[in-house]
Amino acid sequence: xxxxxxxxxxxxxxxxxxxxxxxxxxxxxxxxxxxxxxxxxxxxxxxxxxxxxxxxxxxxxxxxxxxxxxxxxxxxxxxxxxxxxxxxxxxxxxxxxxxxxxxxxxxxxxxxxxxxxxxxxxxxxxxxxxxxxxxxxxxxxxxxxxxxxxxxxxxxxxxxxxxxxxxxxxxxxxxxxxxxxxxxxxxxxxxxxxxxxxxxxxxxxxxxxxx
Numbered sequence: 001x002x003x004x005x006x007x008x009x010x011x012x013x014x015x016x017x018x019x020x021x022x023x024x025x026x027x028x029x030x031x032x033x034x035x036x037x038x039x040x041x042x043x044x045x046x047x048x049x050x051x052x053x054x055x056x057x058x059x060x061x062x063x064x065x066x067x068x069x070x071x072x073x074x075x076x077x078x079x080x081x082x083x084x085x086x087x088x089x090x091x092x093x094x095x096x097x098x099x100x101x102x103x104x105x106x107x108x109x110x111x112x113x114x115x116x117x118x119x120x121x122x123x124x125x126x127x128x129x130x131x132x133x134x135x136x137x138x139x140x141x142x143x144x145x146x147x148x149x150x151x152x153x154x155x156x157x158x159x160x161x162x163x164x165x166x167x168x169x170x171x172x173x174x175x176x177x178x179x180x181x182x183x184x185x186x187x188x189x190x191x192x193x194x195x196x197x198x199x200x201x202x203x204x205x206x207x208x209x210x211x
Contacts (some may be wrong), residue, residue, distance in 0.1 A: 010185075012101065027197075031101075031105065044064040045062075045063055047061055049095065050085035050089065071177040094176055102186035107176065109176040109177050113175075123171065123172075124164060131165050135165050136153055
């Protein structure tokens, strides 16, 4: 397999310090809206990077479920590998990649658990089968087979009889409170536009970075 000749030229849009919003959350909202209303698939999918308990970086895709000026929220099993990593080292990275728009967004921040109320509200907004799946899955632990998982699903479904399960205390949300947000726009000749927002006290400082 020969990969060194694989090339894609970026010439879709430009990004400058003059045309970005002073507020990184408003800039993010603008880009997310454009992604949602374009051909981008899974616009809310983002790579979450943590430092694992073994000391190695780990990345996986999670879904952004809300955001505001407090941070970016996703939900997961607190006992999962990522949950255990965050408990030990809460500094995390988020990464959005929208190739159709030739854009990336990288976020560095501190992950904190959301309130029980936020977690309850989102958990019960999910389809019933998704709620059941969350309850029966001991995420990141070894299981004997697919059949084992399906049997647990069927047993709880039968037990509930279409009633909603209670949210497990070990399942809920995290809010990533950003300290850096970088917007990347692909440009021709690999001279990409990179605009970095860096938090200093309560203010955001805007910098342009070399590609």
